[in-house]
Amino acid sequence: MATSKRPAAKKKCGPCRGTGEISRPVQVGRKRRTVGHQTGMCLKCFGTGQAATT
Template sequence: MPKTRKERVIAMARKTTARRTTTKTTPAAEPAKCQPCGGTGQTSVTVRVGRKRRPVGQQDGLCLDCFGTGIAASS
């Protein structure tokens, strides 16, 4: 059994430290734009009136593919 302080320090097992490696992070890719609305979140809808359903104009509506976010669905 070591008696002096120096002998105790020498007798202690030295801890081995694992070298830490850092991984390079790449910036996230920009999400794909929604195809039907072009990334705006709105689509044009033709407004029809009358018994013959004649078109009278255009109206902006919410894009049903992306629900107005402008980002393409992941699936």
């Protein structure tokens, strides 16, 4: 009888928690006051949301 193996579950990326996006604070002025957040692609997983294998 053959046994079926499930593919291993891929781990989520740590910094973006699997979403593929990271938000950074936006600062303006001489006092560097925070006025909001800007969303961008996660550079650790390049937007895939999965942890790197190496």
